[in-house]
Amino acid sequence: LEDGIEDALFRFTRPETGAYYWCPPVHDGRLDLSALKL
Secondary structure: OOOOOOOHHHHOOOOOOOOOOOOOOEEOOEEOOHHHOO
């Protein structure tokens, strides 16, 4: 899914594989894993 927004990391690095990684959100300084429904 392309949103047209250049990721800050890609400004100074080059992706090697095209793999996607999920970084969980942070809420009040702690990881918010509610999307995982654990």
